[in-house]
Amino acid sequence: MKILLIIFTILTVFLIYGFKNIEDEESGKKQHKISGEELFQMNCAVCHGVDKQGKPPVFPSLVTVNERMNKEQVKELLQTGRK
Structure with missing residues (x-):
């Protein structure tokens, strides 16, 4: 059970970080004029x-x-x- 919690936490961190990078890239494109x-x-x-x-x-x-x-x-x- 403890292992599942650790895996879930790690996956959650990676997903949040990944989506943040996507948002940063998209906003960077919009700002580049x-x-x-x-x-x-x-x-x-x-x-x-x-x-x-x-x-x-x-x-x-x-x-x-x-x-x-x-x-x-x-x-x-x-x-x-x-x-």
Whole structure:
């Protein structure tokens, strides 16, 4: 009986500790935010340039993209790519 109590206690501690780690990992993911500039540098700057001037005609300038497209159009383009 004493052995069962010890085993139960050990398992309980491991389960509690394991669930705490899962919660910590999930909350860490939610707290990790990347700025738009960081996303641009990681994904867009290679082709469009760090100054957003582009390499026309293949990679257009993004300097005045807000004059050519509204926010919804930009969002759609980023999510689906150019068709």
